[in-house]
Amino acid sequence: xxxxxxxxxxxxxxxxxxxxxxxxxxxxxxxxxxxxxxxxxxxxxxxxxxxxxxxxxxxxxxxxxxxxxxxxxxxxxxxxxxxxxxxxxxxxxxxxxxxxxxxxxxxxxxxxxxxxxxxxxxxxxxxxxxxxxxxxxxxxxxxxxxxxxxxxxxxxxxxxxxxxxxxxxxxxxxxxxxxxxxxxxxxxxxxxxxxxxxxxxxxxxxxxxxxxxxxxxxxxxxxxxxxxxxxxxxxxxxxxxxxxxxxxxxxxxxxxxxxxxxxxxxxxxxxxxxxxxxxxxxxxxxxxxxxxxxxxxxxxxxx
Numbered sequence: 001x002x003x004x005x006x007x008x009x010x011x012x013x014x015x016x017x018x019x020x021x022x023x024x025x026x027x028x029x030x031x032x033x034x035x036x037x038x039x040x041x042x043x044x045x046x047x048x049x050x051x052x053x054x055x056x057x058x059x060x061x062x063x064x065x066x067x068x069x070x071x072x073x074x075x076x077x078x079x080x081x082x083x084x085x086x087x088x089x090x091x092x093x094x095x096x097x098x099x100x101x102x103x104x105x106x107x108x109x110x111x112x113x114x115x116x117x118x119x120x121x122x123x124x125x126x127x128x129x130x131x132x133x134x135x136x137x138x139x140x141x142x143x144x145x146x147x148x149x150x151x152x153x154x155x156x157x158x159x160x161x162x163x164x165x166x167x168x169x170x171x172x173x174x175x176x177x178x179x180x181x182x183x184x185x186x187x188x189x190x191x192x193x194x195x196x197x198x199x200x201x202x203x204x205x206x207x208x209x210x211x212x213x214x215x216x217x218x219x220x221x222x223x224x225x226x227x228x229x230x231x232x233x234x235x236x237x238x239x240x241x242x243x244x245x246x247x248x249x250x251x252x253x254x255x256x257x258x259x260x261x262x263x264x265x266x267x268x269x270x271x272x273x274x275x276x277x278x279x280x281x282x283x284x285x286x287x288x289x290x291x292x293x294x295x296x297x298x299x300x301x302x303x
Contacts, residue, residue, distance in 0.1 A: 009298035013085060013246070024068050028272060029301050031066040038062055039260050046257045055255045055285045059278075063263045067272035067292060075131060076124030078116075078224050078249045079275035079290045083128075086112065086221055086246070087135050090157035112158035113219045115210075117183055119226030119251055125160045129176045132156050152176070158221065161214070165203040184210070184225065186233035207237045217242065224249040235262050239269045248291045255285070270294050 006014040006021040014021070038061045045058040069081035080086070090112030116124050136155045153175035160176060165183035182203035211217055223238060223245050225231060231250045238248055248271065252259075275290035 009295050011293075011295050012089070013082070013292075025298065025301075027068060028066050028298075031064065032267070035063065035066070039264075043260065046255055046259050058255045058259070059285075059287060062260070063273065063276070063289075065273050065276050067274045067294075069274035069292065072275055072290075073131075076127040077120050078124055078288065079277070080222065080249070081247060081274050081290065081292050083131060084135060087132055087157050088139075090221070091136065091139065094157055109215075109219070110157065110159045111219050112221045113216050114158055114160045114222045114224070115163065115220060116160065116222075116224040117163035117227065119224070121162050121164065121224075121226075124224060125162050125177055126174075128158075128160050129156065129174065132158060132176070161216075163210070180210075180214075182210075184227060184230070184234060184237075186230055187237050188233050189230070207234070208241070211241070220245050222247045222249065226251040229253045229256075232256055232258055232262055235266060239265060244270065244293045246293050248293075250289055250291075251279075252287045252289055253285065266291055270296060270299070272298075 003012075004015065004021070005018045006016045009021065009025070042058055042061050045054050071082040071084065072079050073083050075083065090110070093111045094108070114128060133152065133156060136157065140155065156176040158176070159178060161178045161180060163180045163183055165181065182205050184207055185204040187206045187208065205213070207223075211220070220241075220243075225234065225248075227234060231252060235248075235250070238245060248266075270293050271291040272294060273289060274292050275288070277288045279286040279288065
């Protein structure tokens, strides 16, 4: 089966005509070229000491949206690119192992896993599952046909795993939602989450430790993190995974000296920015970012 340019460049995520995809690629190339010049021009605003930082000015010129996602949706304050497509792909993957919804036994593991930690994580989780259930009901029970007796956990194509080190409980337990009483720490921060005597562990684990413990390797579609400055180190752990995560949603705080480094490394790993939004506080130092991973062929102009 022949695949068009969009399917090749997006690892099967997009399926749009070549001429439209070419326009999107050209837009991204133009914006990245502009960013390259802005990075050199504004590098002095990211001093290591923090004495010469103008956050508002740096954010004004740097790392704007560079990819046009036509079907992005806000879920609990976080932006996802084409969630309907994510669910459709996960649903197709689940078909070979899915038993009849009315005769559910020993369900196969989900191939779509969502990790969320911080930033109204419970609201995000519930809204994600509400959206997912609505779309799956439309798909499996069209034209108002009865879905009586189906198993919600089987119908949902994705699991949402919420990570919180503060001991919150799920107000109302529901299918598809899993709560873990630990947060993420960057692998370079070995003492993060330890008491002052460095012997008593508080609930923090690395992303790799989490994925290994939960047996989620290669199955994570989205990671959404708001960890109050740990993002400037945590992103390295995201990029070091054996399988790339399709979408990364992170809240960025301040303008530390390594700010350009994070964005450049994300870009070099094949991530484009499809959403950027300042927090309504108006401080100019907190931004929500959403990245989408694309195939190396998308960036062929840089070869």
